[in-house]
Amino acid sequence: MRFPFSMATLVASFLVIGVSATFSASDARGQEIAVVDIQHIFKNHYWYKSQMKILAEQGQRTDLELRELRKKAENIKFRLSGREFQVGSKEYRDLQGEFGRAQTDFAVKNSESRKWFLEERSKIFYKVYSEISRSVATFAKRNNIVLVLKYDRNTADPKVPSSVTRMIQSSIIFQADVDITERILRTLPGHAPNIGQKSRNSFK
Numbered sequence: 694m695r696f697p698f699s700m701a702t703l704v705a706s707f708l709v710i711g712v713s714a715t716f717s718a719s720d721a722r723g724q725e726i727a728v729v730d731i732q733h734i735f736k737n738h739y740w741y742k743s744q745m746k747i748l749a750e751q752g753q754r755t756d757l758e759l760r761e762l763r764k765k766a767e768n769i770k771f772r773l774s775g776r777e778f779q780v781g782s783k784e785y786r787d788l789q790g791e792f793g794r795a796q797t798d799f800a801v802k803n804s805e806s807r808k809w810f811l812e813e814r815s816k817i818f819y820k821v822y823s824e825i826s827r828s829v830a831t832f833a834k835r836n837n838i839v840l841v842l843k844y845d846r847n848t849a850d851p852k853v854p855s856s857v858t859r860m861i862q863s864s865i866i867f868q869a870d871v872d873i874t875e876r877i878l879r880t881l882p883g884h885a886p887n888i889g890q891k892s893r894n895s896f897k
Contacts, residue, residue: 725837728844728865730874734825740883741821748813755806762802766795821881828880832873844872 735741769792772778778785829841842864849860 725871726840726842727833727836727838727871727873728842728868729825729829729877730844730846730872731822731825733846733874734878734881735821737878738821738881738883741817744817745814748810748817752810755802755810759799759803759806762795762799766792766799769795824881825877828877829873832877832880838873841873844868844874846872846874 769788773785773788773792778788832838833841844865845859845863847856847859849856851857
């Protein structure tokens with residue numbers, strides 16, 4: 694069993710602070726708008742990366758256990774297909790029962806492991822995203838920011854269709870140095886030290 698995860702499942706289209714996305718330019722007079730790259734924060738968040746590594750290692754151990762259970766069931770099936778016992782004999786029926794239990798053990802372990810993995814991964818995502826949301830809200834209030842939008846700072850590569858799709862679908866076409874990603878990253882508990890560059894904007 695593999696345990697895939699995708700950063701795309703983490704991120705909503707917008708992170709809105711205090712107002713709806715339909716405000717007019719006059720509403721923002723004397724106020725600020727900012728952008729934040731959520732994916733960049735996740736990729737550079739030390740605690741998040743360490744927890745995902747631990748989870749992946751647990752997933753690998755579970756894979757080994759599942760392979761052993763599958764191998765056990767396959768070995769019993771092989772014995773049933775041979776001539777070790779006469780079909781219908783007590784020994785054959787006992788082996789059939791053992792095969793059924795082995796299949797059940799594998800199915801239960803597989804289901805429970807996947808459920809556990811998805812729940813643990815969800816908890817990690819939720820914890821970090823909640824921290825980001827709180828940090829953004831605090832930062833926005835302190836700097837009179839009325840709206841914070843999700844932003845992808847990565848440059849699109851024409852040779853990579855998915856990156857071009859993200860560029861076209863992005864809500865941000867232009868931002869004039871209002872990216873607060875690094876500032877938010879530095880405020881989060883559990884982030885790696887000395888990550889990110891200093892921003893040139895005037896936010897506090």
